[in-house]
Amino acid sequence: MTSIVDVVSEEKSAPKRTNLTVALIVIAMAQLMIVLDGTIVNIATPHILTALNFSQSSVQWVVTAYALSFGSLLLLGGRLGDLLGRRRMFVLGVTIFALASLLGGIAPTGGLLLTARALQGAGAALASPAALALINTTFPAGKERNRAMAVYAAMSGAGAAVGLILGGLLTEADWRWTFFINVPLGLAVAALAPRVLIESEGGDGTLDVWGAVTGTVGLFGIVYGLSHAGQQGASWGDTETLLPLLGGLVVVALFVVVESRVKHPLLPLRILGDRTRAVSLTAMLVVGAAMFAMFFFLGLFVQQVLGYSPVKTGFAFLPFSVGIVAAAGIASNLAGRVDPRWLAGFGGLLMTASLWGFTQLSLDSGYASHLMPWVVVMGFGMGFVFIPLTLTATAGVHKDDSGAAASALNTAQQIGGAVGIAALTTVFTHYATQKGTELAAAGQAAMAKATASGNPPSKGQIAEATHHAALQAQTFGSTQAFWFAAGMILVATLLVIGLLGIKHTELANEEAAVAVG
Incomplete structure (x- = not known):
């Protein structure tokens, strides 16, 4: 017989229905802040490059440091939420994020800025899995959870829109304001959260310290090695490339061994043992790579090649945000009627087409005719991918593992982004350098011919030709990176269509399956 204490405890742990909307707003605002930061920094990257003396190849670390810290610490953040309370970790994470943003805004050197970016990632790693887990455990499976996930995904699109436009406006004043903007937003969310979110009960078990260490070190080694290979003058045979890569792979293997033996693992391998979840996480990893690469390379292309101002660049990406918000709403409505493999597969094909x-793109490309249509297609594709993969990655998970499952999903996306930028920057650097060498040789030959004919070029003509060649090399390197990204997305799409076998009816009924399990 259920005791009065049990009833009171159950009522205390479940949020009142009238508070669900307010709670979702708070959670969505945190997601807005995290996404806002990423897109703002992409717009500010060319200005940060100049102000803090980064090189063209090393400036990627302004983006990568955040994604790497975020992704490598997400599993730890999710587990801490399961053990210590998700609301507590949500508030702590948002507070750390806000204070780290303040540090980034006042950073006088590139090293301190990268430190602030890493701290921002750590704060996001605490807040993000707690936020997603709170959605997964607060809203009942089926129509209500689908709508909540749609709001969550839509805020990602809104965050991109607000971030790009604000990034442009603030960068024109001073790129440092792109960090300062997070401070009042983050502190407001942290202050409001305890008033509207109900704390989850702490779980049983202990913290998997060795899992946290091996997972973080292993992922860092892999991304560092890839990033170094992408730098100007580096190669795959360099010691500084090979040692971190091989060492990272070894430590990740050790992480798997640790997780299979400890009593309370950071990432329970049973989460990855489910085929539906494994396919979903693999696909999300690749999607993260494509998304981060698109913003990184297109942000540089639009500003440096097309010559757009930061504000104009922000508005240039606005159609992407409109597309992802619209597609998320459509996909959430279809999720109860269409199997996730077809929704995500359709989205993946749209993303592949966009990257193609x-x-x-070329130096003669126009925004309305060559860029905007594919930006819209990419937004729709991502919206159709995010909703079904988020649902399938967290479907059928026991409530005690909901934080770990949410962490695994976010980890896949963030590490995919970090690895994607690092790997595709390697592609970019190789082909841009190759093209630059060809153009330099052709330019020298043309200059020698003109000089021999008694009509040597002026210094202004030489400078203009050199600048034009640099833009040609940058554009060629970017397009080759997009070819690789398109191939990655196509493979992930075929994987989803072929192996993601869960039905839409199973997603609607998975809450009952969890209860039975």
């Missing part, structure tokens, strides 16, 4: 469109 970006491979056709």
Whole structure:
């Protein structure tokens, strides 16, 4: 017989229905802040490059440091939420994020800025899995959870829109304001959260310290090695490339061994043992790589090649945000009627087509005719991918593992982004350098011919030709990176269509399956 204490405890642990909307707003605002930061920094990257003396190849670390810290610490953040309370970790994470943003805004050197970016990632790693887990455990499976996930995904699109436009406006004043903007937003969310979110009960078990250490070190080694290989003058045979890569792979293997033997693992391998979840996480990893690469390379292309101002660049990406918000709403409505493999597969094909469109960019490309259509297609594709994969990655998970499952999903996306930028920057650097060498040789030959004919070029003509060649090399390197990204997305799409076998009816009924399990 259920005791009065049990009833009171159950009522205390479940949020009142009238508070669900307010709670979702708070959670969504945190997601807005995290996404806002990423897109703002992409717009500010060319200005940060100049102000703090980064090189063209090393400036990627302004983006990568955040994604790497975020992704490598997400599993730890999710587990801490399961053990110590998700609301507590949500508030702590948002507070750390806000204070780290303040540090980034006042950073006088590149090293301190990268430190602030890493701290921002650590704060996001605490807040993000707690936020997603709170959605997964607060809203009942089916129509209500689908709508909540749609709001969550839509805020990602809104965050991109607000971030790009604010990034442009603030960068024109001073790029440092792109960090300061997070401070009042983050502190407001942290202050409001305890008033509207109900704390989850702490779970049983202990913290998997060795899992946290091996997972973080292993992922860092892999991304560092890839990033170094992408730097100007580096190669795959360099010691500084090979040692971190091989060492990272070894430590990740050790992480798997640790997780299979400890009593309370950071990432329970049973989460990865489910085929539906494994396919979903693999696909999300690749999607993260494509998304981060698109913003990184297109942000540089639009400003440096097309010559757009930061504000104009922000508005140039606005159609992407409109597309992802619209597609998320459509996908959430279809999720109860269409199997996730077809929704995500359709989205993946749209993303592949968009990336192919970006491979056709040139110095003569116009925004309305060559860029905007594919930006819209990419937004719709991502919206159709995010909703079904988020649902399938967290479907059928026991409530005690909901934080770990949410962490695994976010980890896949963030590490995919970090590895994607690092790997595709390697592609970019190789082809841009190759093209630059060809153009330099052709330019020298043309200059020698003109000089021999008694009509040597002026210094202004030489400078203009050199600048034009640099833009050609940058554009060629970017298009080759987009070719690789398109191939990655196509493979992930085929994987989803072929192996993601869960039905939409199973997603609607998975809450009952969890209860039985």
